[in-house]
Amino acid sequence: MTRIRARRLDGLTSSAIRDLLELTSRPEVISLAGGLPAAELLPTARLAEAAVSALADPASAQYTETCGLADLRTVIAARESGRLGRAVDPQQVVVTHGSQQALSLIAQALLDPGDLVVVEEPSYTGALQVFRAAEATLAPIPVDDDGLDTDALEELLAGGARPVLVHTVATFHNPRGAVLSAPRRAHLASLAERYGFRIVEDDPYGDLWFGTPPPAPIASHTDRVIRLSSASKIIAPALRVGWLLADRDVCASVELLKQGADLCGSSLTQRIAADLLADTAWLDAHLTTLRGTYGSRAHALTDALSAEFGPDVTYSPVRGGMFTWTTLPLAVPAAELLPVAAGLGVAFVPGDAFAVAGDHTRSARLCFATSAEDELAEAVRRLGAAVRAAGDARAQVQVQS
Amino acid sequence: MTRIRARRLDGLTSSAIRDLLELTSRPEVISLAGGLPAAELLPTARLAEAAVSALADPASAQYTETCGLADLRTVIAARESGRLGRAVDPQQVVVTHGSQQALSLIAQALLDPGDLVVVEEPSYTGALQVFRAAEATLAPIPVDDDGLDTDALEELLAGGARPVLVHTVATFHNPRGAVLSAPRRAHLASLAERYGFRIVEDDPYGDLWFGTPPPAPIASHTDRVIRLSSASKIIAPALRVGWLLADRDVCASVELLKQGADLCGSSLTQRIAADLLADTAWLDAHLTTLRGTYGSRAHALTDALSAEFGPDVTYSPVRGGMFTWTTLPLAVPAAELLPVAAGLGVAFVPGDAFAVAGDHTRSARLCFATSAEDELAEAVRRLGAAVRAAGDARAQVQVQS
Numbered sequence: 112m113t114r115i116r117a118r119r120l121d122g123l124t125s126s127a128i129r130d131l132l133e134l135t136s137r138p139e140v141i142s143l144a145g146g147l148p149a150a151e152l153l154p155t156a157r158l159a160e161a162a163v164s165a166l167a168d169p170a171s172a173q174y175t176e177t178c179g180l181a182d183l184r185t186v187i188a189a190r191e192s193g194r195l196g197r198a199v200d201p202q203q204v205v206v207t208h209g210s211q212q213a214l215s216l217i218a219q220a221l222l223d224p225g226d227l228v229v230v231e232e233p234s235y236t237g238a239l240q241v242f243r244a245a246e247a248t249l250a251p252i253p254v255d256d257d258g259l260d261t262d263a264l265e266e267l268l269a270g271g272a273r274p275v276l277v278h279t280v281a282t283f284h285n286p287r288g289a290v291l292s293a294p295r296r297a298h299l300a301s302l303a304e305r306y307g308f309r310i311v312e313d314d315p316y317g318d319l320w321f322g323t324p325p326p327a328p329i330a331s332h333t334d335r336v337i338r339l340s341s342a343s344k345i346i347a348p349a350l351r352v353g354w355l356l357a358d359r360d361v362c363a364s365v366e367l368l369k370q371g372a373d374l375c376g377s378s379l380t381q382r383i384a385a386d387l388l389a390d391t392a393w394l395d396a397h398l399t400t401l402r403g404t405y406g407s408r409a410h411a412l413t414d415a416l417s418a419e420f421g422p423d424v425t426y427s428p429v430r431g432g433m434f435t436w437t438t439l440p441l442a443v444p445a446a447e448l449l450p451v452a453a454g455l456g457v458a459f460v461p462g463d464a465f466a467v468a469g470d471h472t473r474s475a476r477l478c479f480a481t482s483a484e485d486e487l488a489e490a491v492r493r494l495g496a497a498v499r500a501a502g503d504a505r506a507q508v509q510v511q512s
Numbered sequence: 513m514t515r516i517r518a519r520r521l522d523g524l525t526s527s528a529i530r531d532l533l534e535l536t537s538r539p540e541v542i543s544l545a546g547g548l549p550a551a552e553l554l555p556t557a558r559l560a561e562a563a564v565s566a567l568a569d570p571a572s573a574q575y576t577e578t579c580g581l582a583d584l585r586t587v588i589a590a591r592e593s594g595r596l597g598r599a600v601d602p603q604q605v606v607v608t609h610g611s612q613q614a615l616s617l618i619a620q621a622l623l624d625p626g627d628l629v630v631v632e633e634p635s636y637t638g639a640l641q642v643f644r645a646a647e648a649t650l651a652p653i654p655v656d657d658d659g660l661d662t663d664a665l666e667e668l669l670a671g672g673a674r675p676v677l678v679h680t681v682a683t684f685h686n687p688r689g690a691v692l693s694a695p696r697r698a699h700l701a702s703l704a705e706r707y708g709f710r711i712v713e714d715d716p717y718g719d720l721w722f723g724t725p726p727p728a729p730i731a732s733h734t735d736r737v738i739r740l741s742s743a744s745k746i747i748a749p750a751l752r753v754g755w756l757l758a759d760r761d762v763c764a765s766v767e768l769l770k771q772g773a774d775l776c777g778s779s780l781t782q783r784i785a786a787d788l789l790a791d792t793a794w795l796d797a798h799l800t801t802l803r804g805t806y807g808s809r810a811h812a813l814t815d816a817l818s819a820e821f822g823p824d825v826t827y828s829p830v831r832g833g834m835f836t837w838t839t840l841p842l843a844v845p846a847a848e849l850l851p852v853a854a855g856l857g858v859a860f861v862p863g864d865a866f867a868v869a870g871d872h873t874r875s876a877r878l879c880f881a882t883s884a885e886d887e888l889a890e891a892v893r894r895l896g897a898a899v900r901a902a903g904d905a906r907a908q909v910q911v912q913s
Contacts, residue, residue: 145575153573158780162563172554172748174546208609208752212774240772347573349780351609371641372773373613377781379559379750 179206283432580607684833
């Protein structure tokens with residue numbers, strides 16, 4: 112068979128995170144690698160009830176509008192209005208097949224090859240994949256415990272760089288666990304207005320805060336924001352319901368591209384999502400459960416890390432979301448630790464999987480959402496054993512050589 | 513707001529069919545325009561039962577593999593093995609978000625700008641949209657009542673044309689209603705082997721035959737075929753479950769692109785699809801119902817056309833699927849007839865919506881699947897009135913001028 116491959120596949124490699132799933136799918140491995148919601152908290156009974164209710168109407172089995180079910184756009188617009196402190200028109204909402212599709216369609220709609228996109232360092236790999244597929248030029252800006260370093264961004268802009276987009280997971284950053292501070296949100300918004308770029312505020316985790324809610328979204332500061340969010344982390348990934356909030360011009364372009372991409376989403380899962388998002392009594396109680404459980408797990412994980420590694424470990428403050436970014440006392444790169452760790456029954460994502468140009472060799476992303484507290488403690492004990500085993504092996508090699 | 517638009521949006525226009533849905537969504541309009549399965553035959557109770565059963569397992573609410581749920585790939589491979597007369601490996605199957613996503617990802621994986629793609633004249637608009645977005649050069653080959661004219665294709669190839677892909681809806685063509693004859697299937701396969709192109713056999717309607725089953729798929733003649741199909745027309749569009757069958761190289765490229773496009777499909781709707789496709793007793797009975805009902809409706813429509821227009825009308829033989837291609841005694845182009853017809857309570861898709869380079873001004877695609885027999889008869893009476901009204905108006909204009 113002739114090997115035919117289009118240019119756009121050049122340099123596009125499979126996401127390290129996705130490939131890792133194979134390595135870590137053995138049942139005896141405790142995986143801190145995935146970004147999966149806790150299976151036991153998925154509201155399966157409520158979903159089944161909503162599915163049965165939806166299917167009383169044949170329209171829930173039929174094709175739906177490309178831009179999404181009207182009722183779902185309305186409930187999303189209402190939620191976003193409350194969050195942004197201004198009225199959001201349902202016509203500014205496009206429902207997508209997870210927020211990953213929103214990212215992908217935005218990149219197709221707004222980027223030509225060679226266009227400059229500012230991304231975070233480290234960055235959500237799904238965003239990097241999309242921007243690389245669009246043949247964009249990536250300019251990484253570091254993320255610290257207060258999120259994207261907007262001073263570094265301002266310096267880049269002052270030096271003449273003119274990005275089309277700035278992508279940020281401002282709230283409970285993936286993988287860095289950080290929250291963009293309120294002053295930096297305002298600063299970023301003002302830079303967008305001064306320099307004429309759009310901000311992609313990628314916000315799947317914003318509802319999952321532990322102590323206090325995060326600062327108001329960047330989109331509350333400026334209308335130069337395309338806001339993305341999703342039902343995946345607060346209800347269920349299997350709905351594949353994400354959305355974007357943007358100006359009409361962006362919405363129209365995304366809708367046009369979505370026609371070619373997949374015609375439309377699922378009227379069944381969109382009807383279920385509309386039902387559950389509109390049931391605020393149920394949703395509030397569900398979010399309270401998620402926040403409480405994920406918060407306890409986050410602290411169980413960081414407590415275990417401190418107990419296992421003492422002052423040799425650092426981790427990002429856990430204020431919400433699903434991840435902490437951990438820097439370990441490693442004799443070998445985290446990517447080399449991983450097979451050792453998997454052999455000892457624990458998995459994580461090496462920091463370099465999220466690298467744009469930076470060095471995250473000693474860091475790892477740990478997900479605390481998926482596992483119970485005692486499993487997290489056991490996972491960290493195994494991680495300690497793996498670090499020691501990798502260190503011993505390294506010392507052995509050095510003695511021999 | 514700065515108007516930013518990527519080059520790939522140039523020349524991409526909204527599908528005429530999709531836009532028509534607005535015009536025809538008034539309840540008093542009988543729409544022969546859509547391509548919607550009959551709502552009253554959608555198996556909503558069976559879907560609800562399968563949803564409840566699926567959600568007994570939290571995995572049905574979680575993320576799933578990018579290439580699709582293993583059980584679903586297995587049942588699809590088994591179905592396709594029976595159809596093609598050879599063993600199909602589940603690893604040659606990728607589940608997509610409807611078969612439209614398969615088309616879109618194939619185009620991204622296999623086409624560079626300027627690559628030649630042979631398409632049918634007239635053609636499925638969703639395919640044209642995808643190939644145009646990929647900046648392919650389109651070479652149209654006519655479709656007659658026996659499907660794609662493979663002699664014309666051979667002439668094109670003999671003249672030096674070297675397409676990367678040939679796209680065909682070989683069975684119950686959309687919009688042309690035709691079936692590619694068995695000799696032409698063999699001819700097309702031999703051309704693919706001689707000239708080294710791949711065939712995209714886009715087959716959403718193959719199960720919906722009325723009298724006798726269609727000839728064996730093109731993929732039974734050669735492995736140079738990427739076969740697409742879908743649960744949309746035989747179970748329900750809202751599952752958004754389509755699939756492609758291809759060699760491993762194509763599957764790997766498509767899977768890589770799907771990671772960036774939307775991470776994965778819905779484990780819930782894929783589990784439901786696997787359940788219903790594996791329940792062959794139920795599925796066979798359901799298909800028998802669809803075939804019987806759609807067949808009766810098809811003949812009701814063509815009988816009404818003959819009664820209304822006499823020898824002035826031609827329509828494609830109805831052997832299966834959802835559409836007949838009708839050429840009407842029109843004084844005005846079908847696109848100009850449409851607003852008149854909509855005003856009189858009937859809608860259709862003008863032939864030119866499916867044009868690549870050809871002239872289909874006097875033709876229309878009529879869908880017989882969605883409406884009951886008495887509605888189809890009433891629709892044709894209204895169509896007759898619209899044709900007369902448009903003719904009178906035209907004569908009036910000619911007298912005045």
